[in-house]
Amino acid sequence: MARRSGGRDARRAARAGAVLQAAPYLTRNIPPRVMISAEGLEIIEHNADRILSEIGVEIHHDATLKRFRDAGAAVDGTRARFEPGLLRSLIATAPSTFIQHARNPERSAQIGGMATVFAPSYGSPFVRDLEGGRRYASIADFENFVKLTYLHPNLHHSGGTICEPVDLPVNKRHFDMVAAHLRYSDKPFMGSVTAGERAQDTVDMARLVFGEDVGDRTIVMSLINASSPLSWDATMLAAAEVYAANNQACVFTPFILAGAMSPVTPAAVTAQILAESMVGMAAAQLVRPGAPVVLGAFVSTMNMQSGAPTFGTPEPALIMSAVGELARRLGVPMRTGGQLCASKVPDAQAAYESAAVMGPTMAAGTNFVLHAAGWLEGGLTIGYEKFMLDADQLGAYAKVEQGFDLSENAQGMSAFHETEPGKHHLGSAHTLANFETAFWKSDLADANSFEQWEAEGARDAEARASEAWKALLATYEQPPLPAGTDEALTEWIDRRKSSFPDSNV
């Protein structure tokens, strides 16, 4: 694994067509693939407005309800209805792009615009590796994934609840997760959303490590899921309230298993996503106008016989493309997709499905890609080998988005004059001048001959990835914290942890 260079140099190298090392995010130079007409988008927007005004949304959080009522919504019990255009006008104060600052400034990431940021998988209670099989995740696994994500040049963001450390009490595990992101990585990260006070703990811990001068810069981004269909719960809205008040970013994401949490048809799913996410984004703007928000969309289909979630299906590809367009029309960043699959192991199914989600994720012009590496089994498991295989693929996706190099060197007319028809270009001056950066190279694919592959043990991709994650983790060195910071963090966490009893709710 090559050593990563500084952000600006890396970006410059990326633009020049060199192998991507470790830019803090990738810059897309090619337009998205738009799978829906402008008229279609207007229909979807109109339908979202109708859903919001005719049916409304359940909001189980009094402070949010009160703010919506004060802003002009019709509130009846926990149901809020919004006249067409109301939420859109509230969201107008949200930034179209923002910077999520990392504790290493060279790794601060732009969220929005032509930037795309890759973060690992999120929320799995299980982990899997080739030798150990599937088992409950622990804080040791969590820390391993933070370290692997820190080390991997293709991941820009440390993520959040990469896996659930189920060996720790539910009401205190956020301290250890946030501390791991702050200590073991210097990439941007995500905070706790399982209670308002845990969100506050996240902000307080981050401030402690970033230093007093951090002010209200955005240093945490968090995942706020709707309780689809058309409902937002108290826990998530309380966490969002804390983050917005502190100018921290929230990704408002309808989590939709189509057919259960929404109708089955893509046009209906898309209108619901827009309606739900607009409610969340507007709620944040009412807490603090200008607070950074992201329009999120997690969509899977299901097997209508068994009810099992399915991934890599065509319908989410269409929905993601439409949501990307809708977010750009609304003027906010968009999150969707990832390398999602239903497979239990990192086999061909896992890879086909992951690619069938990730390709459309990129084609949609997605700004923030959670679950970009590691996801197995509908998200119940994060796999060490899957993580490595997915992260490797991210390098290829990033290079496609650099687009076509049309420099004089890339046009290569000298090469045609240099090499005669029918002769090979292997040793030509043009080839020699360009071969090092000409082609993206996978770290894990085996392109050798059958005979050589067989002589080396006939290992499949999973076996090679198993070796790779252990080798990468063995290279880990902690990115240094300012003197005294680690101790202050430990002291702060110990004090907070001992201030209330352990609990598993």
Add this chain to the structure above:
Amino acid sequence: MARRSGGRDARRAARAGAVLQAAPYLTRNIPPRVMISAEGLEIIEHNADRILSEIGVEIHHDATLKRFRDAGAAVDGTRARFEPGLLRSLIATAPSTFIQHARNPERSAQIGGMATVFAPSYGSPFVRDLEGGRRYASIADFENFVKLTYLHPNLHHSGGTICEPVDLPVNKRHFDMVAAHLRYSDKPFMGSVTAGERAQDTVDMARLVFGEDVGDRTIVMSLINASSPLSWDATMLAAAEVYAANNQACVFTPFILAGAMSPVTPAAVTAQILAESMVGMAAAQLVRPGAPVVLGAFVSTMNMQSGAPTFGTPEPALIMSAVGELARRLGVPMRTGGQLCASKVPDAQAAYESAAVMGPTMAAGTNFVLHAAGWLEGGLTIGYEKFMLDADQLGAYAKVEQGFDLSENAQGMSAFHETEPGKHHLGSAHTLANFETAFWKSDLADANSFEQWEAEGARDAEARASEAWKALLATYEQPPLPAGTDEALTEWIDRRKSSFPDSNV
């Protein structure tokens, strides 16, 4: 595997958003993803013109050279140079779309325009299955793949040299391959290109089976590869001459391992592809103006350390997108891509790479996709399990291209009024009315719970595909030929085979 219905019904069902059964081709309803600017395309076209006029192309076929000289090219020995615009004006007689007639008229395929046709892998000397491992291909394997392709609803075209029947003499195996396509399938197929007289044998055999009234309708499409860089050999041009003279279609394809058969930079590769393919297409037009031609582009990258071909890399994605645009500007159909990989087995590498070629193949608006199923190991091997896994994925690619359904039913506003916020949509009238066709469903993916999957033997995708191809092949029934045709074909082949000795050149 569902029984396939007639072409027109299937197309209507496909347009209505139903699960694709067996349309004779798919119709794309969404635009391609264009990865290069219009200015960039003009530069590429200009560079192709410069290559053709300044350097020229080696043409090792006297009749073609003479026709080019007569048409105004500057011919010096075997080198032909073309003034800018000359080839483009010759290609103007080529059709922008054409029908390749199948012996079952419901399976006749449109080549070009918004149509996309999927054909299996081509040219592998080896086959692989899970139980038998890797071995030389035989005519029995060839016939198995013709039958599997006939049976699979996601493949529209029977392909050509699906694998090399190395148990038959080189100079006579084309009889058995063409006969297998004609006898065991009623989908369109590809002919022999390894000698002019074998092309003539292909046309004669096809005419025998299609009947006397076939006239000069296009009933065979064949793959004519350039000897890149900038060279066309006598064998391929002799075959192309026969096909064009008979109004049969040729896919003129530079076969490029970038860095060896071309410069390494995508802009240069693309200009070379355009230059080379234009020479082939113009040559066909000089034989018979209006003969159907396809602009082909096979591109892989290479590992610049080992020289091994690599697949699923970003650079061909960019090149394919540009070639698609160039073909549309030129007004001819385009062939590229497939589910290509370097992996020796159908593991995660195989699937990631195949998807990383196939996604961009579709996004490029490709009209004819050879190697859409089965390819392993840089094409040296076709795998039975890989074939089934790839063919399954084709169903998802096809459904994405149907695009967004914005009918009143798909907008689903009634569903939002029917199902309260916070309640699930599983049993709603809208869900019940739509669930059967709502989501594409893989035949091979396992979306069950971990526990169920484990109880069923913890089988990976390859193991399930192994069972699937044997089960599918067991359902095979030969599509009937008109009375006497089979016997006439046998008699014709026997007479031709006995008219010259076996040879392995």
